[in-house]
Amino acid sequence: MSEESEREMNPAAVAPPCPTVTQRDQWTVESQVFQIYQLFATIPPNAQTLMLELQRDNHIEFLTKGLRHLSSAFSVLDSNRPWLCYWIFHSIALLGETVDDELEVNAIDFLNRCQMPHIATTYAAVNTLITLGGQKSLASINRDKLYGFLRRMKQPNGGFRMHDDGEIDVRACYTAISVASVLNILDDELIQNVGDYILSCQTYEGGIAGEPGSEAHGGYTFCGLAAMILIDEVNRLDLPRLVDWVVFRQGRECGFQGRTNKLVDGCYSFWQGGAVALLQRLYSIINKQMDETSQIFTISDVSEEKGSLDGTSSHATCHGRHEGNSESCSADFKNIGYNFINESRAQEPLFHPIALQQYILLCSQEQEGGMRDKPGKRRDHYHTCYCLSGLSVCQYSWSKHPDSPPLPKLVLGPYSNLLEPIHPLFNVVLDRYREAHEFFTES
Ligand SMILES: CC(C)=CCC/C(C)=C/CC/C(C)=C/COP(=O)(O)OP(=O)(O)O
Numbered sequence: 001m002s003e004e005s006e007r008e009m010n011p012a013a014v015a016p017p018c019p020t021v022t023q024r025d026q027w028t029v030e031s032q033v034f035q036i037y038q039l040f041a042t043i044p045p046n047a048q049t050l051m052l053e054l055q056r057d058n059h060i061e062f063l064t065k066g067l068r069h070l071s072s073a074f075s076v077l078d079s080n081r082p083w084l085c086y087w088i089f090h091s092i093a094l095l096g097e098t099v100d101d102e103l104e105v106n107a108i109d110f111l112n113r114c115q116m117p118h119i120a121t122t123y124a125a126v127n128t129l130i131t132l133g134g135q136k137s138l139a140s141i142n143r144d145k146l147y148g149f150l151r152r153m154k155q156p157n158g159g160f161r162m163h164d165d166g167e168i169d170v171r172a173c174y175t176a177i178s179v180a181s182v183l184n185i186l187d188d189e190l191i192q193n194v195g196d197y198i199l200s201c202q203t204y205e206g207g208i209a210g211e212p213g214s215e216a217h218g219g220y221t222f223c224g225l226a227a228m229i230l231i232d233e234v235n236r237l238d239l240p241r242l243v244d245w246v247v248f249r250q251g252r253e254c255g256f257q258g259r260t261n262k263l264v265d266g267c268y269s270f271w272q273g274g275a276v277a278l279l280q281r282l283y284s285i286i287n288k289q290m291d292e293t294s295q296i297f298t299i300s301d302v303s304e305e306k307g308s309l310d311g312t313s314s315h316a317t318c319h320g321r322h323e324g325n326s327e328s329c330s331a332d333f334k335n336i337g338y339n340f341i342n343e344s345r346a347q348e349p350l351f352h353p354i355a356l357q358q359y360i361l362l363c364s365q366e367q368e369g370g371m372r373d374k375p376g377k378r379r380d381h382y383h384t385c386y387c388l389s390g391l392s393v394c395q396y397s398w399s400k401h402p403d404s405p406p407l408p409k410l411v412l413g414p415y416s417n418l419l420e421p422i423h424p425l426f427n428v429v430l431d432r433y434r435e436a437h438e439f440f441t442e443s
Pocket residue numbers: 001002003005012013014015016120171174175217218219220223257258259262263265271
C-alpha cells in the first residue's frame with residue numbers, strides 16, 4: 001500500500017485498478033532485500049542478534065513523539081486523528097508500555113468529541129478507547145448513538161456505507177461489524193445480508209475484493225474474512241481457495257504482497273498474516289469443504305450433466321447458521337469473538353512466521369525507531385502499527401492458547417523481542433479485549 005493511499009485510508013478509497021509493476025520494480029526491491037539478507041548472513045552471530053533486536057526504546061520514542069505532536073492539536077477535529085491515535089496507542093500497547101495519565105485523559109476526551117460521522121473513524125476511535133482501557137474510557141462510548149448510526153449506514157444489499165453518501169465496501173462491513181461485536185450491540189438487523197455482500201466480493205483468485213467485480217486484495221481479504229467469522233457465516237466462503245490465494249502472497253522477500261504481481265510491503269504482515277492466523281482456527285471447516293469438493297469431483301465424473309442442470313458447483317455452499325430456516329439463524333453473537341480465540345487450531349501455521357519476522361525486523365524496522373513499507377521508504381505510524389501487529393501474530397502463531405508464551409526458537413532474535421498477543425479479529429491487545437468484553441457483557 002503506497003504512502004498516498006495510506007493518507008487516503010480515511011476516507012478510505014477502494015483499491016485502484018492494479019497499476020503495472022514492472023519486472024524492473026520487482027528486481028529493484030528483491031535486490032535491496034537480498035543485499036540485506038546477504039549482509040546478515042556474513043556477519044558474526046552476536047552482530048546478527050543485534051541486527052534482529054526489536055528497537056523497543058527507539059520505537060517508543062518515535063511513538064511518543066507522534067503522540068505529543070498529535071495531542072498538541074487535540075482541539076482540531078480532523079478525521080484522520082482517530083486513526084493516528086489508534087496506530088500509536090495500539091503500537092505502544094503491543095510493546096507492553098503505557099502513556100502518562102494526562103495524555104490518556106486528553107485522548108479519551110478528544111475521541112469522544114469525534115461524533116462518529118464515519119464508520120472507519122469510529123472503528124479507530126473505539127479500538128483506541130478499548131486499548132486505553134479502564135472504566136472512564138470504556139464508559140465514554142455511547143453505544144445507543146453508535147447503534148443508530150450503524151443502522152443508518154446499513155444498505156439493502158447487505159453492505160454498509162462508510163458515511164452519509166459514502167462508498168459501500170468490505171472495509172465498511174468489517175469496521176461496522178467489528179465495532180458492533182466488541183461493544184455487544186450486534187444483532188440480526190445489522191447482520192442481515194452482510195454475508196451475501198461479502199460473498200459477492202470473493203474473486204476467482206480466492207481472495208476478497210473491496211467491492212463486487214474488483215481485484216482481490218489483502219486489506220479487504222482480512223476485513224471480509226474477519227467480518228464473516230463475526231457474523232458466523234464464514235463457512236459460506238470458499239476457504240480452500242482463500243487459503244491458496246493468501247499463502248502464495250508471501251514471497252521470496254519473506255514478507256507479504258497485497259495482491260498478485262505487486263510489491264512486498266510490511267503492512268501486509270498484518271492484513272495477510274492476520275488473515276492466515278484467522279484461517280488457522282478454521283481448520284475443521286476448511287477440511288470439511290475440501291472433503292466436499294473432492295466428493296463433488298468424484299461424483300461429477302458420472303453426473304456431469306446433472307450437475308450442470310441443477311446448478312451444483314464446487315464452490316462452497318452454506319452450512320451451519322445459514323442453512324435451514326431463518327429462525328435457527330437467530331444466533332447468539334455475544335460470544336463469537338470471545339470463543340473464537342479459544343478454538344483449537346492447526347498445529348502448524350499456514351505461512352512461514354520466521355521468514356516474516358525476518359522481513360519485519362531486517363527490512364521494515366528502522367534502527368532509529370518506527371517501521372516502514374520496505375527498504376528505501378520512510379517510517380510512519382501506519383506501518384509501525386501493522387508491522388508490529390504482524391510481528392505479534394508471527395510470534396504466537398504456534399501457541400496452542402492465544403497468549404501462552406512461545407518457545408524461544410519461535411521468536412526470531414532475542415526473546416526480549418516478544419510483543420503482547422492480540423485478538424486477531426479486532427487487532428487490539430488481548431487483555432484489553434478481555435476487559436472490554438467483560439465490561440460490555442455486564443453493562
Ligand atoms: C480496517 C480497515 C479500514 C482496513 C483497510 C484495509 C486496506 C489496507 C485496504 C487497502 C486499500 C487500498 C487502497 C489498497 C491499494 O493500495 P496500493 O495500490 O497503494 O497498494 P498495493 O500495491 O500494495 O496493492
